[in-house]
Amino acid sequence: MxxxxxDYGQGCIEEILSLLKEINYENITGYGLDPYCNKAKQLIKNQIPDLDVDVHFLAGGTIANQTIIKHILKPYEAVIACDTGHVSTHETGSIEATGHKVITLENNNGKLIPEMIKQCFDAHMLSYEHMVYPKLVYISNATEFGTVYTKEELMKLRDVCDELGLYLMMDGARLGQALMSSVCDYTINDIAKWCDVFYIGGTKNGALFGEACVITNPNLKSHFRFNLKQNGAMLAKGWLLGVQFIGLFENEHYxxxxxxxxxxxxxxxxxxxxxxxxxxxxxxxxxxxxxxxxxxxxxxxxxxxxxxxxxxxxxxxxxxxxxxxxxxxxxxxxxxxxxxxxxxx
Amino acid sequence: MxxxxxDYGQGCIEEILSLLKEINYENITGYGLDPYCNKAKQLIKNQIPDLDVDVHFLAGGTIANQTIIKHILKPYEAVIACDTGHVSTHETGSIEATGHKVITLENNNGKLIPEMIKQCFDAHMLSYEHMVYPKLVYISNATEFGTVYTKEELMKLRDVCDELGLYLMMDGARLGQALMSSVCDYTINDIAKWCDVFYIGGTKNGALFGEACVITNPNLKSHFRFNLKQNGAMLAKGWLLGVQFIGLFENEHYxxxxxxxxxxxxxxxxxxxxxxxxxxxxxxxxxxxxxxxxxxxxxxxxxxxxxxxxxxxxxxxxxxxxxxxxxxxxxxxxxxxxxxxxxxx
Amino acid sequence: MxxxxxDYGQGCIEEILSLLKEINYENITGYGLDPYCNKAKQLIKNQIPDLDVDVHFLAGGTIANQTIIKHILKPYEAVIACDTGHVSTHETGSIEATGHKVITLENNNGKLIPEMIKQCFDAHMLSYEHMVYPKLVYISNATEFGTVYTKEELMKLRDVCDELGLYLMMDGARLGQALMSSVCDYTINDIAKWCDVFYIGGTKNGALFGEACVITNPNLKSHFRFNLKQNGAMLAKGWLLGVQFIGLFENEHYxxxxxxxxxxxxxxxxxxxxxxxxxxxxxxxxxxxxxxxxxxxxxxxxxxxxxxxxxxxxxxxxxxxxxxxxxxxxxxxxxxxxxxxxxxx
Amino acid sequence: MxxxxxDYGQGCIEEILSLLKEINYENITGYGLDPYCNKAKQLIKNQIPDLDVDVHFLAGGTIANQTIIKHILKPYEAVIACDTGHVSTHETGSIEATGHKVITLENNNGKLIPEMIKQCFDAHMLSYEHMVYPKLVYISNATEFGTVYTKEELMKLRDVCDELGLYLMMDGARLGQALMSSVCDYTINDIAKWCDVFYIGGTKNGALFGEACVITNPNLKSHFRFNLKQNGAMLAKGWLLGVQFIGLFENEHYxxxxxxxxxxxxxxxxxxxxxxxxxxxxxxxxxxxxxxxxxxxxxxxxxxxxxxxxxxxxxxxxxxxxxxxxxxxxxxxxxxxxxxxxxxx
Missing domain, CATH: 3.90.1150.10 (Aspartate Aminotransferase, domain 1)
Incomplete structure (x- = not known):
């Protein structure tokens, strides 16, 4: 057969297995505060020379989306996503479970259209206080349809977010595939400038598991680890996730x-x-x-x-x-x- | 001008003001366990001779919707409503705030179509476990567009709910207006048979405030008052709400x-x-x-x-x-x- | 008998009933944005000449506590209260229902002791990230035991809150009784300076229902009405609550x-x-x-x-x-x- | 040094690493529905010959506690734990984040006392509806102090739970250590009879990560995987967790x-x-x-x-x-x- x-039906690249074996009996600090996580963070920061970012590792896409969105939004704030977005459909209501509405807009080849965001925001302002306050735009890149945002599209999304005071988040469960597509004319460093937060997916690109969440907006950095822990997303042996991203980024395997x-x-x-x-x-x-x-x-x-x-x-x-x-x-x-x-x- | x-821009019918004045210095038990609430409940039960129902009074529509839906659903369950439904839009995400997704279907003159419910349910079953479980159908009657469900429409909704194992809830913020419309060929007693829970709106039909929640499904009756209290919906002077519905139902003022x-x-x-x-x-x-x-x-x-x-x-x-x-x-x-x-x- | x-077993003072009757057929703006609410707010602001505060009306104590605390805290933040505090016990877990832990300290005649707050905070800092972050101190005045905080006690609470970066909230369900006690050597204006938020209880002091929430800390003022609405606490006929506080404050009836x-x-x-x-x-x-x-x-x-x-x-x-x-x-x-x-x- | x-400062037993390596390039079904999870489940079921149980794997203790408790409780229900219990303190309010109060009782050498549970339950019944409903008893075994419940103690806990209609849950983050202690005069099979749900901790006993949740009460089995997914606890490469428990249970390494x-x-x-x-x-x-x-x-x-x-x-x-x-x-x-x-x- x-x-x-x-793309998550096999284990991981050899480098990760080897490193796991190599350090198996080392005594390592828990909860992601260890040298392996630190090294992995540095490798990711190296991809983003122009910004001082925070990096956190989470086990998978759903818990990453849930933890990040819960971290960002106030109780009455909502996230805008397209109807094919992972948070809109295939996460069993995990965003709503944290108290937040996902406002869904019709997708255009799996993508969000800036004009529709503006229109949606304006409609919500008309019923101010009686409707949720849209505060965060969620996009997936690559999208759930395998398409990839162009540089121009991302810059326009950033513009509409700036105009309306919205945060922009990129679900990068398949970010590597987006970056390596022929459509892509930008880098992780560019993405970091356009997005307030995004993550680099390992699970679907050669790691056993793990997503590297990158927070670029300084206003969103504080106390993220409290939400990690509260949400059950802080592994005792946190270095397991660090090891994944060392494997992926040390020799450009990602x-x-x-x-x-x-x-x-x-x-x-x-x-x-x-x-x-x-x-x-x-x-x-x-x-x-x-x-x-x-x-x-x-x-x-x-x-x-x-x-x-x-x-x-x-x-x-x-x-x-x-x-x-x-x-x-x-x-x-x-x-x-x-x-x-x-x-x- | x-x-x-x-229809909520003035006070209330004279009978309510009079009764409030009349009993102002009586010593009355708190939290809705008083003779006035009991009498009001009996007046409402008189409208439903064929069933043994539970009646609870809440201050307004949003808190009624929120408390009822939170009471009914398990964490991973969701409510289906049409896109013009009050819970879908103008309640500032109060349903999501309790952890539940509102699945919105396109309205037909403000109404939900049974076929679309079936289709929506089936789609969710296809991604079993990865999507929320739709468990409750929410309709407004009269709708937010002033239209009224016919007997045939309601019976078909009941049928689809029975077929799929769903609960049916009617937001009756304007139930009186629906019942008195020329389209209506049924009674509160009929509604009680079709719906697992519904409420009779006072705020928009002559009361100072108040909605009478009627629970008809025996499986949904237990411990409702715990949720009332937890949700901030149990008034210390609960009889204030009883008085509203005595005024509305004692001489058919409703x-x-x-x-x-x-x-x-x-x-x-x-x-x-x-x-x-x-x-x-x-x-x-x-x-x-x-x-x-x-x-x-x-x-x-x-x-x-x-x-x-x-x-x-x-x-x-x-x-x-x-x-x-x-x-x-x-x-x-x-x-x-x-x-x-x-x-x- | x-x-x-x-103290909530009878209706209300005559002035409130009269005013309700007097304006019964006036056409009034909904959702608390009407002239009666405005007048009531001004009457309360007159009690606080030294600060520019925001005033909001809610129907009762539980929904006031829930809405205010949810408004203030981030997901991982908690409220400190004494074990006899209303939020700790008799609100059916309404604070936890919004996602926040209530950390309970032993009461001293119904009061919180500043030293214990400090000790509790320090203990939480020791397990930083692995325990909730205590951010809000909740006190009741008068307490659930009928005792009243002295000026000195309140100033010490303010000091410890300032030292630790905590907010101070006063549940004033019986604030009138506290202010009129022989122990009390301060005014509402003083309370407003010491507390970041407090409320003036109407339900237990002559109103049909209603608590007037006063937000004094400018950082806590924004978007409160969104949380009001989401929490089901925004009455359609909001002026009903304004009327209560006009009645209570117009001639010092409070x-x-x-x-x-x-x-x-x-x-x-x-x-x-x-x-x-x-x-x-x-x-x-x-x-x-x-x-x-x-x-x-x-x-x-x-x-x-x-x-x-x-x-x-x-x-x-x-x-x-x-x-x-x-x-x-x-x-x-x-x-x-x-x-x-x-x-x- | x-x-x-x-006990979570090193990797895992050799068997687990070997198996990971061995199956690295196999094509495996996602989300824990694979042959390795099935085998691991069977190995655990073999420990419980007297009951037909459900087994689910989760990545760690906090997410296990959170997911299980959220699964079991209705909104107004609460969990009873001792003040040293992990859910009471070192999970950053993760239980409260799902809406549920943790009622803390004083520990006796890290253990809960049946009489105190009864007393606590009765006190809550006195303020029926105005306090949360205690429905679940949470114990850790071994406790956070390294002590172990005796057979007699567990049977008494079961008795009080039966008497009061409570569920009993055992946090087994260190269950292996409890079972192998000289105090222990019972087996996993016994525990399964006494508890409605418990979990077998891998993270602190030789696995890279993972806890095996065992649901013994048939009423609690339904739809658990929906909550797993919603809570971000369902790994795409779910077999990683199955592999841990094959390693631990295949040759009694646990x-x-x-x-x-x-x-x-x-x-x-x-x-x-x-x-x-x-x-x-x-x-x-x-x-x-x-x-x-x-x-x-x-x-x-x-x-x-x-x-x-x-x-x-x-x-x-x-x-x-x-x-x-x-x-x-x-x-x-x-x-x-x-x-x-x-x-x-």
Whole structure:
């Protein structure tokens, strides 16, 4: 069975396993205040030469989103996200569980549109006090559809946030893949300037687990570790997370892993296009969304592990995901299957 | 200045003021456990001969919605409401503040469509555990647009709730107006059979304040008063709320008040139709929504106190609201103004 | 039956009822933005000539405590209160329901001791990040035991709060009674200087309902009305609360009501002392706590409505409460009963 | 520097590292629904032959406590814990953050006393509706003081819970150490019969991280994974946690690790007693609490890494903790230092 189900279906890069083994019997300070976390933080700070940022490590995306948003917002404040945003849907109401409304706007290829943010904000101001106060804009980059914000789009989002006094947060569960996409014309350092807070996802890019939260806005730095602890997000053996990011950033594995995933994905998507499979959405990163017939679906699913994304009339939107450890031979096998399936109606 | 701004802009019916004065120096038990609350509860139970219900009094609509929904839902459960529902918009995130997501569906003339509930539920089941569990359907009757659910619509909602294992809750902030509308072919007793919980709004129908929450589902009755107290909704002088509902139900003033408001409204809406003003929504109750030009708006707003509902291109949707104490002469004056304004372009 | 059960067992002073009747058919702006609320706010501001304060009206003590504390604290911050404080016990966990721990310290005659606050704060700092951050000190004045903080005590509390960077909040459900006690050597204006926020209780001093929250610290003023609304504490007919405080403050009824209650109480307590009844706590205000035998208890409870406070071996601590409308003849009747009961063993 | 600071200062047993390495490139289902989690669950179920239990894995103690308690309690319900309980103090208010009060009772050597639970419950029933409803009893075993509940004590706790309708939860962050202590005369299977829910701590007994939550009460099983996900406790690569418990339970390493830690501890404590160091608390497990003079403290702290527990007059309570990987030679070195320090005054 070929595996194209997701990018969190295998362990981690060798460097991380080796380091874990190497330091297994060292006596290490708890709760993320150890030399490994410090080194990992420094490696991330090295990516952001222009700003003095705070870095914190959390185990996964949902707890990162929840802890960050809870940290930022006052009780009556809300977050704006698009309807496909992870916080809007697939986190079992974890943001609302902390007391905050997620205001959802229609997505445009998985992205938020600055004009719609302005419109939404204005509508809320009209019913001042009787509606929540939108205070934070949440975007995912890469998006849940595999698309990537351009520099111009991000600068416009920053502008509308500045105009309206909003914070901008980037969910970077697949930030590496965004940065390595052909669409991307900016760096982590740029992102740090545009966003008040963002995180660098490890779980979906070669780590066992872990997201590195980067707080750039000085007003948001204070007491974050209290919220970490309260939210159950402070690991006793915090260095486990530090080790992940040492592994990912010490020799640029973070970028290499993401590039590998994107490259595999591009080969598949290019072939899909060549074969004239309809695409639900043209992807810039490691998730691709062909639309297949029931017969094609049956044929493919007997050989490949993938996800159903949506059903539309007689067609099925499926999702292939490549990862840091997708094998070249598996890509080729998938391509052969797609070639064979193309005429199944 | 003619007042057609809302239905909570004056005090209360005489009976309530009299009773307050009459019992002012009596020694009365606190926290709603007094003879006046008991009598008011009995008057409401008399409206529901077919069921054994629990009745609780709360000060207003937002705190009623918040307390009831918090009482019913488990942490991961959510409420389904239409996008115009009061809990979706104009309660400053009070439901989310208790930890629960409000899933919003597009309204149909202010109403929820059973098919959309089913579709929404199914979509959530597909991402089981990764999305909230929709467990409660919230409707307003009359709706925020002044429309009223028919018997058939309510029975279909009950059916879909039964099919999916959902609770059905009716926000009855304007329940009297719904019951007295020409569309309505059911009674409070019927509503009690269809809904697991609903409330009878006093604030917008002749009381100083107060909503009577009726719990019909035996599984939802237990420990409600704990949540009342925790939520700050248990008044020390709880009898104040009992007195409101004695005043409203002892001599059917609740129905008379609502009928009066509806009758005034009908006169105005009929004239609007006769004069060929466009209507944003044809109302069945005491809120009406003419669409006027800027010139008409300017003319009317110099003489009448009303609300702007929406702006669409060059036209303005305005809202007139009549109430239990709208004067016949004011209705006539408004009609005259509308006649004069009709040709202003 | 003589009524000495509590101070919220009757309606309100005549002035409030009259004003309600007088303005019953006026058209009034909703949500507390009306001329009556404005006038009431001004009357309260007149008591605080030295500061520019914000005033908000809420329906009762629990919802006031909950809304204020939620407004002030960040998620990881906690409130310090004494173990007899209302927020620590008799509000069904309403503070915890908003996410905040109430750290309870042992009371000293119902009061908090500055040294214990310091000690508690220091202990929390030792486990920095692993324990909540104490940020707000909550006191009741008069206390739940009827005692009253002296000027010196309050200034010391202010000092310790300043030293540690804490906010100071006074629950003034019985503030009138505190101000009118013989112990009190300060004014509302002084309280406003010492506290970051406090409220002036109407419910237990002659109003139908209502507490006037006074925010003195400019950093705490912003967006309070959002929290009011979200918490269900913003009444549609907000002027009802304004009317209460016009009634209480226009002709100093607030002070007269409290003085009357205290005077009645003093007569009873003086007689209890003369008759050598043990006192659980010597009260400065309108709550008194004699300790009686079972026989005395049985005798008294057949003639008087009062509360059992505690049981200790064979003795029973009972509570008599006087109020703004306690009748002189009832005080005399109670005294006669106490005289008759004195030898019952 | 000798390390006796805690039992979470090193990595994990070899078996876990090996298994991680072995399966690193396998394609594995996400979110804890994989064969490794299933195997680990079965290994734990094998310890509980008499009951059909549910097992879930969480990353750490705080998130386990928070998720379990939130899952069990209704909004107005509270947990009873002793004042030294982890949830009462060192979790930064994580239980209150979910809306629930932690009612703290005075500890007896780190344990809860059944009579005090009864007394506490009764006191809450007296103020029914005005106080929270105590519904869950939380105990730690081993306790935060290293003591262990006896069979008789646990059965009495179960009895009082049955009598009052309370749930019983055991925080087993150091359950292995409790089970391997000389005091313990029961098994995991017994614990499962007495507790409605408990967890088996991996983090402090040889795992990289992870606690295995065991739900024994059928009424508490439903929808736990929704709360896991909402609370950010569901790892994408959930098998990482399964691997920990395969490592710990496949060859009884869980018990061996704990026994080793206890044995090391006993050697040190026996020597402390022999040398007549005062003990703050006689420990049954791997935490020991000598009381030392300032001179002894200075001498020891230059050679040993340990925690200060408390200060009392001129004496200092310190804590030594042994673990699954404490070296015999380190125990001997510590003993030598203690012998040298004994006369330092």
């Amino acid at each position: 070929l595996f194209f189900r997701n 970028f290499k892993c993401a590039k590998h995933a994107n490259d595999c994905s591009k080969m598949i998507q290019d072939e899909l296009i060549r074969l004239k499979y309809p695409l639900y959405m043209k992807s810039d990163t490691n998730q691709i969304f062909p639309v297949v017939t029931k017969e094609q679906f049956n044929y493919l699913s007997s050989e490949v592990d993938f996800e159903i994304w949506d059903k539309r009339n007689d067609m099925i939107v499926i999702r292939f995901v490549t990862s840091w450890c997708t094998k070249q031979e598996d890509v080729e096998s998938l391509i052969q299957l797609l070639q064979k399936a193309v005429d199944l109606k | 003619l007042f057609f701004r809302n 129905f008379k008040c609502a009928k009066h408001a509806n009758d005034c409204s009908k006169m105005i809406q009929d004239e609007l139709i006769r004069l060929k003003y466009p209507l944003y929504m044809k109302s069945d109750t005491n809120q009406i929504f003419p669409v006027v030009t800027k010139e008409q708006f300017n003319y009317l707003s110099s003489e009448v106190d009303f609300e702007i509902w929406d702006k669409r291109n060059d036209m303005i949707v305005i809202r007139f609201v009549t109430s239990w104490c709208t004067k016949q002469e004011d209705v006539e004056s408004l009609i005259q103004l509308l006649q004069k304004a009709v040709d202003l372009k | 003589l009524f000495f059960r509590n 002070f007269k009501c409290a003085k009357h209650a205290n005077d009645c109480s003093k007569m009873i307590q003086d007689e209890l002392i003369r008759l050598k009844y043990p006192l659980y706590m010597k009260s400065d205000t309108n709550q008194i706590f004699p300790v009686v035998t079972k026989e005395q208890f049985n005798y008294l409870s057949s003639e008087v409505d009062f509360e059992i406070w505690d049981k200790r071996n064979d003795m029973i601590v009972i509570r008599f409460v006087t109020s703004w409308c306690t009748k002189q003849e009832d005080v005399e009747s109670l005294i006669q009963l106490l005289q008759k009961a004195v030898d019952l063993k | 000798l390390f006796f600071r805690n 018990f061996k690790c704990a026994k080793h830690a206890n044995d090391c501890s006993k050697m040190i404590q026996d020597e402390l007693i022999r040398l007549k160091y005062p003990l703050y608390m006689k420990s049954d497990t791997n935490q020991i609490f000598p009381v030392v003079t300032k001179e002894q403290f200075n001498y020891l702290s230059s050679e040993v890494d340990f925690e200060i527990w408390d200060k009392r007059n001129d004496m200092i309570v310190i804590r030594f903790v042994t673990s699954w990987c404490t070296k015999q030679e380190d125990v001997e070195s510590l003993i030598q230092l203690l012998q040298k320090a004994v006369d330092l005054k």
